[in-house]
Amino acid sequence: MSLATDAAEPLETADTTNGPRHVAIIMDGNGRWAQMRGRPRLFGHHAGAKRVREIVEACPDSGVKYLTIFAFSTENWKRTQVEVSGLMKLFQRYITKEAKALSDEGVRVRFIGDRVRLNSKLVELMDNLETMTAHNDRVHLTIALNYGGRDEVARATKRLAQDVATGKLDPETVDEETLPRYLDTCVLPDPDLVIRTSGEARISNFLLWQSAYAEYEFIDTLWPDFTREEFARLTAKYGTRDRRFGAVAT
Ligand code: IPE
Numbered sequence: 001m002s003l004a005t006d007a008a009e010p011l012e013t014a015d016t017t018n019g020p021r022h023v024a025i026i027m028d029g030n031g032r033w034a035q036m037r038g039r040p041r042l043f044g045h046h047a048g049a050k051r052v053r054e055i056v057e058a059c060p061d062s063g064v065k066y067l068t069i070f071a072f073s074t075e076n077w078k079r080t081q082v083e084v085s086g087l088m089k090l091f092q093r094y095i096t097k098e099a100k101a102l103s104d105e106g107v108r109v110r111f112i113g114d115r116v117r118l119n120s121k122l123v124e125l126m127d128n129l130e131t132m133t134a135h136n137d138r139v140h141l142t143i144a145l146n147y148g149g150r151d152e153v154a155r156a157t158k159r160l161a162q163d164v165a166t167g168k169l170d171p172e173t174v175d176e177e178t179l180p181r182y183l184d185t186c187v188l189p190d191p192d193l194v195i196r197t198s199g200e201a202r203i204s205n206f207l208l209w210q211s212a213y214a215e216y217e218f219i220d221t222l223w224p225d226f227t228r229e230e231f232a233r234l235t236a237k238y239g240t241r242d243r244r245f246g247a248v249a250t
């Protein structure tokens, strides 16, 4: 990347806020939200999916250019068949229903995670949505679906090893800039802020490599109750944090 030398020419990515550029969210608590209402867990997942649009729309106001959301983990296959197949249907329905609105609002959608285990119809919808929104740049929404940080690093390492085996990559040149080029997130900046809803203070295999220096917010709100106001509060709070990256505060 080259630095702008002409002061009259604004930097394309210049940000007027000191808020986070990339926010990642572990959208947790759908099941408990439904259980509290005496409803099946899938009811909570449907309510949770409805929250996504509002948060995506709130991004520009908080100066957030990249939003990455955890929709289904590589560990979530351990749930009952009813819940897993209900979630897979929900993802198909969500993409079909939301595609136009997301596209019209200038949202570029990407998916991360391993597509191999996903149903071919769902993968087709994901591919189409990525293509349909590829020209957009207002908000970059990345949906982690069948995503696991360890799985991602393992898949990346495999491809890296293949490049070494075929002579495309010299192992002597491998450093900490090399592996990220093989990750699903290779075109994204690292997250600045990771939010987890539902009161659990763990990261559950989300963006392990990428979040090495992220700030974290663990909040009690269950995902279906999460609002744009709470999002704005958390992104504003981020601006008050002192990110030292290992250095001494100046
Ligand atoms: C998060 O909500 C959504 C997914 C993991 C798909 P949960 O389903 O984990 O909700 P809780 O944690 O059981 O309340």
Ligand code: IPE
Residues within 6 Å of the ligand: 026, 027, 028, 029, 070, 071, 072, 073, 076, 200, 202, 204
């Ligand atoms: C993390 O939530 C995964 C998603 C939000 C998609 P989980 O509910 O699956 O995580 P654990 O089981 O509490 O660690």
Ligand code: MG
Residues within 6 Å of the ligand: 028, 029, 030
């Ligand atoms: Mg959960």
